[in-house]
Amino acid sequence: MPLGVAMLVLLALSWALLGAETQTEVFGLFGVTAVIAVIASRLKFTESLGRVAVEHERAVSIACVVGILILMALFHEDHFPLLLLGSVLLYATACLGLNIQFGYVGIVNFAGASFFGIGAYTTAVLASHTAMPHLLILAAGGVMAALVGCVLLLPVLRTRGHYGALVTIAFATLFRSFLEVNDTLGGPQGLKIPSLQFFGWDLGEGLIFGGVEFSFYANYVFFALLLCMAAYVCVRRVERSWLGVAMDMVRTDEIAASVFGISIARQKIIAFVLGNLLVGIAGAAYGMMTNYIAPNNFTFADSLILVSMLLLGGIGNPLGVFPAAALILILPEKLQFIQEYRFLLYGTVIIFILLFRAQGLLPRGIRRFFPCAENDPRQ
Amino acid sequence: MSLDIFSQYLINCLMLGMIYAMVAVGFTLFFGVLDVIQFAHGDVLMAGGFGALVAYAATQAVGIANSWVQLLLMVVSTTVMTAALGALVARFLVLPLRNAPPLNTLLITLMMGMVLREAVRLVYPNGSNPQPFPSLLPHDAWRVGGLDLRVDSLILLVVGLLLIAGLHLLITRSKLGLAIRAVAQDGETARVMGINFNRIVLLTFGLGSAMGALGGVMRGLYYTEITFDVGLLLGVIGFAAAILGGLGNLYGAILGGFLFAVLQAIGAVALPVLLPDFPSAYKDVFAFTVVIVLIGWKPTGLIAEKTSERV
Numbered sequence: 001m002p003l004g005v006a007m008l009v010l011l012a013l014s015w016a017l018l019g020a021e022t023q024t025e026v027f028g029l030f031g032v033t034a035v036i037a038v039i040a041s042r043l044k045f046t047e048s049l050g051r052v053a054v055e056h057e058r059a060v061s062i063a064c065v066v067g068i069l070i071l072m073a074l075f076h077e078d079h080f081p082l083l084l085l086g087s088v089l090l091y092a093t094a095c096l097g098l099n100i101q102f103g104y105v106g107i108v109n110f111a112g113a114s115f116f117g118i119g120a121y122t123t124a125v126l127a128s129h130t131a132m133p134h135l136l137i138l139a140a141g142g143v144m145a146a147l148v149g150c151v152l153l154l155p156v157l158r159t160r161g162h163y164g165a166l167v168t169i170a171f172a173t174l175f176r177s178f179l180e181v182n183d184t185l186g187g188p189q190g191l192k193i194p195s196l197q198f199f200g201w202d203l204g205e206g207l208i209f210g211g212v213e214f215s216f217y218a219n220y221v222f223f224a225l226l227l228c229m230a231a232y233v234c235v236r237r238v239e240r241s242w243l244g245v246a247m248d249m250v251r252t253d254e255i256a257a258s259v260f261g262i263s264i265a266r267q268k269i270i271a272f273v274l275g276n277l278l279v280g281i282a283g284a285a286y287g288m289m290t291n292y293i294a295p296n297n298f299t300f301a302d303s304l305i306l307v308s309m310l311l312l313g314g315i316g317n318p319l320g321v322f323p324a325a326a327l328i329l330i331l332p333e334k335l336q337f338i339q340e341y342r343f344l345l346y347g348t349v350i351i352f353i354l355l356f357r358a359q360g361l362l363p364r365g366i367r368r369f370f371p372c373a374e375n376d377p378r379q
Numbered sequence: 380m381s382l383d384i385f386s387q388y389l390i391n392c393l394m395l396g397m398i399y400a401m402v403a404v405g406f407t408l409f410f411g412v413l414d415v416i417q418f419a420h421g422d423v424l425m426a427g428g429f430g431a432l433v434a435y436a437a438t439q440a441v442g443i444a445n446s447w448v449q450l451l452l453m454v455v456s457t458t459v460m461t462a463a464l465g466a467l468v469a470r471f472l473v474l475p476l477r478n479a480p481p482l483n484t485l486l487i488t489l490m491m492g493m494v495l496r497e498a499v500r501l502v503y504p505n506g507s508n509p510q511p512f513p514s515l516l517p518h519d520a521w522r523v524g525g526l527d528l529r530v531d532s533l534i535l536l537v538v539g540l541l542l543i544a545g546l547h548l549l550i551t552r553s554k555l556g557l558a559i560r561a562v563a564q565d566g567e568t569a570r571v572m573g574i575n576f577n578r579i580v581l582l583t584f585g586l587g588s589a590m591g592a593l594g595g596v597m598r599g600l601y602y603t604e605i606t607f608d609v610g611l612l613l614g615v616i617g618f619a620a621a622i623l624g625g626l627g628n629l630y631g632a633i634l635g636g637f638l639f640a641v642l643q644a645i646g647a648v649a650l651p652v653l654l655p656d657f658p659s660a661y662k663d664v665f666a667f668t669v670v671i672v673l674i675g676w677k678p679t680g681l682i683a684e685k686t687s688e689r690v
Contacts, residue, residue, distance in 0.1 A: 080393035108482060155675035162416050162479055163678055166622045167671055173615050174667035300611070310487060341501065348492035351472065354487040358479055362575055 007063045008355035009036060015066075015074055017330060018081040025336050064322070065229065072221050073085070082217035084333060088325045090286045093231045095309050095321035097278030100235060102307075103316030103364070104244060105271035106251030107156060111168040112306035114175040115145040115276045117298030119283030121179070124191040124293060132294070135194050138284045145280025146273045156272060157265050172300045179295035188319070190294025193287045220289040225253050228284055231278050234320045248367065249270055301343070314360030323361055384556025386526045392644040393637075394532060394601055397539035400636025401594030402617030403624065404546060405587030406634040409469075411563035411619070412583045413477070415484045419468055420591055421614020422492035427461035427592030428512070428605045429499050434512050453515075453641040458589045458595055467580040473578065476594065500607040510608045512599035535597050542593060543633060546586075550629060559583050563627065591617070619670050625680025634681060642666040 013033060014046070020026045059237050068085070075081040084101075094116055101109045119141035120177025126137045155167045181189050193217075249257040250267045258264055287293045309328050332342040401422065409417040413458070434456040438449045472491055475486050500506040518533035550556040561569040564580045570576050579674045620639045624631025646665030650657045677683065 065486060070401075079527055101483070152671065155671055155678070158675055159679070161621055162410070162485070162626065163680070165416070165485060166674060167618055168614060169671050170619055170667040170674075173612070174664050174671075178661070178662045181658060181664075300615070301493070303522065304486075304493070307486065308490075310660075314553040341497070343493055344497035344501065347490040350490045351487055351494070354479075354483050355472075355475060358476075 001346065003166075005062075007060075007067060008142075009281070011067045011070060014275075014326065015071060017334065018071065019074065020082060020295075020334055041117070059335075060290065060319075064267045065225065068225055072218055072225075076214045076218055079215050079217050082215055082221050084330055086217060086221045087286070087288050088322075088329050089221065089228045090289070091230045091286075091306070091309065091329060092321045092325040093224070093282035094237045094279045095313070095325060096228075096231045096318055097282065098276040098306060098310055099275075099316065099318055099321060100238060100271045101241045101275040102280070102310055103318075104239065104247040104251065105267050107268055107272060108165050109168050109272070110165060110300070110303050110307065111172040111175065112279055113298045113300070113302035114172045115149060115279040116283035116286065116306075117179070117293070117295075117300075118145040120150050120193070120287030121185060121278035122189070122280075122286045124193045125154065127194050128192070129289070132327045133198075135198060138150070138196075138281055138288075140283035141284025141287075141366070142277040145283065148276040149272055149276035153269060153272060157268055169300065172303050176295055176299050178299065186294075188295060190292060190296075193291055193293065195291060196285075197289040217289075220285075224289070225284060227281065230316060232279075232281075239318070243267075252277075257339040305346070311350065312353060312360055313372065314363040315366035317362050318363035320360055320364075345361060383526060385417055386528075388644060389649055390528075390532050390536070392640050393536055394539075394597075395636035395643065396640030397536060397641050398594045398598050398601075398613075398636075399540065399616055399620050400543065400633040402613055403620035403632035403636045404543070404589040405465075406591075406618055406621035407627055407629060408457075408559075408583050408587040409473075410578050410626040412470075412559060412566075413473060415473055415481065417465075417468065417473060417486060417584070417620065418585075418614060418618065419472075419492035419495060420465075420488075420489040420588065421612070421617060422495040423461055423464050423468065423588050423606065423610070423612035424591040424595035424613065425589075425610030426429075426464060426495050426499060427457040427607070428609070429510070429596040430460040430592075431457040431509060431596050431599065432512065432605070445667070449513075450515045454593065455598060457592050458654060462594035465570040468588075469581055469584035473579070473584075487547040490609065496607055496628065497608060498499050503607070506607050509604050511605050512605050514600060514603045516600060531590050539594075539664035540596060542590070546590060547629060549586075555582065557577075570640050588673055590628070619667070622680060623670060623673060625682040628680070628682045629681040631680055638681075639666060639670070674689070 013029065013036075016029055017026070020029060021110050068089070071085060072082065075085070094112060097115075098109060098112050122141040122144040123137050126132055126140055129132065130139070151168055152171060156164060157165060179185055185191065196219075200365070238247075246257070246262045246265050247270075249262060250264050254264050257267075305328065309321055309324040311324075312328065313322070313324035328346070332345075404497050405424075406416065409415060409420070434453045435449060438452050442605065443449055443452070465675070468488065468491060473484060473485050474485060503510070514531070516534055518580075520527045520532045521530065521533075522528075548556075550559060558574050558579050559582075561574055562576060562583075566576055569579075595605075598609070598613075616639055617636070620635030621632045622658070623638060624633070624635030631690070640664065643662045643666045646662030650661075650665065666668040
């Protein structure tokens with residue numbers, strides 16, 4: 001019951017936010033959200049909601065998917081809100097990949113946007129020069145990102161902490177300047193990407209479904225949703241499995257993990273490759289959705305934005321990346337007057353989050369080894 | 380390649396190495412006392428460069444025309460400003476997160492860098508475009524043995540060397556340096572010995588930031604131009620240099636700085652001569668690739684930090 005109410009409220013809020021056209025509306029929405037949040041915490045509603053959400057995880061996931069489908073149906077012919085929704089889903093997918101790296105095994109990756117870009121550029125080249133089926137190209141984008149990531153594996157495995165951060169930061173800077181000066185990849189102007197096609201179905205064309213016309217972005221939102229669901233299920237499975245337990249152990253204490261016979265290198269390799277694969281696939285799909293990519297989309301600053309999403313959502317909690325990605329991507333688009341001040345605002349907000357709520361919006365809970373509440377021996 | 384061009388490349392390379400070393404020294408000092416990376420460093424020194432520009436405009440408005448006096452005022456004001464900025468970053472962003480995971484400190488300072496960058500871009504008039512930096516040093520060239528040596532480059536090189544040597548003396552010979560080294564070695568023991576931990580940390584951050592800002596002013600005087608986003612690349616390069624040399628080691632930072640400049644020069648000049656298909660625009664790609672390879676070979680830097688695992 002509390003779950004249903006919360007989901008409806010969230011749905012209404014996101015619908016209003018995506019549809020808001022004036023800044024007054026956006027600010028009004030902030031006010032309403034704040035009031036709801038205060039009332040909810042007064043009534044101890046948030047606590048029971050948290051408990052219920054943990055108990056009925058599957059219901060929460062299904063409700064989220066249904067909610068996104070409803071949003072898609074509501075905006076069926078508006079390009080812009082659908083594009084935003086699709087970007088949120090794809091960026092969230094990329095963050096899910098980074099979550100495996102940062103959140104589970106504890107390796108830092110400041111080149112997220114670069115791996116995203118590798119996926120997108122691979123798609124651009126393959127889709128315009130070969131006749132490969134597009135689904136395969138998407139996979140190739142991910143594999144390419146994972147392969148390039150493999151080149152970095154040796155330094156990533158050998159270094160720790162700040163030294164490890166240097167490897168990915170250097171790679172992000174290198175990748176950006178490589179794209180800028182490489183003429184075959186379009187140089188600073190970037191490349192165009194043809195739209196996605198499956199078995200004769202062109203996602204770049206609008207479709208009519210049951211007498212209602214849908215924007216072509218609705219196709220992409222639907223596709224991004226499928227991708228995102230697959231990534232989420234995959235990440236959750238990894239977390240739940242012995243692999244996830246081993247990864248958590250490597251993160252919390254490498255020495256203890258190795259004493260218990262866990263291969264640190266193996267966990268790190270799996271996490272790094274799997275994470276980059278997800279980021280690359282998300283990047284490939286993003287490139288196809290926007291039809292155009294340029295080096296400026298894949299700078300070090302963009303990698304930082306990905307990491308900020310992860311941090312805002314709560315590192316280690318795959319559910320957290322969704323509200324975080326939505327907030328970080330949608331708000332600047334909606335508040336046109338802050339467009340110019342966007343990065344200033346991002347920076348300030350993240351600084352305050354780090355100072356006062358370092359665990360993020362939805363912090364990761366304690367691992368529950370017995371998923372069913374009634375079988376939990378602690379109760 | 381004629382000797383003339385070679386000497387120009389050599390001076391350019393030395394100049395860049397000096398600037399990188401001055402930035403890297405800051406990173407290594409900060410890491411020494413608190414074991415953190417202060418990533419806003421590059422942007423602090425960019426802000427210092429713009430502060431120097433404001434000071435220059437102020438001296439012009441007051442009517443001081445002597446370029447040496449102007450330069451002195453610029454240097455003094457930018458040193459004071461960046462030292463204060465660095466200390467503020469330490470006081471309000473780095474010290475409160477001492478017990479948080481290192482990732483948080485890295486991120487908060489990265490974000491601070493972004494805030495500084497954007498603030499300068501938005502607040503400084505026409506800040507999105509490159510700003511001309513006054514060239515206040517004499518432009519004469521000395522002819523030595525068939526080579527043109529520009530006086531301003533020589534002055535900058537000598538001043539840079541003196542600054543680094545001065546910092547070295549300060550760290551190794553003075554009482555303040557002793558305190559900094561004590562805190563770097565073991566903060567708790569240093570406290571027991573009666574050293575004011577917070578004061579030393581703030582002083583170190585001020586010192587490192589001021590050193591970086593002087594590097595920024597030198598860069599401005601050398602290229603007679605400054606942009607709002609110069610700090611990002613300088614910060615990344617300085618960080619790479621500090622890590623390459625081995626964090627917490629002054630000599631390592633200097634070595635790393637010059638090494639990076641040499642790598643860039645090789646990428647820009649030597650490789651295009653050897654491989655005709657290699658455009659010199661790939662110099663950063665080349666330099667960073669070598670950095671990644673080197674760090675894979677020596678994971679704790681060329682002059683390794685002495686660590687022991689405490690269980």
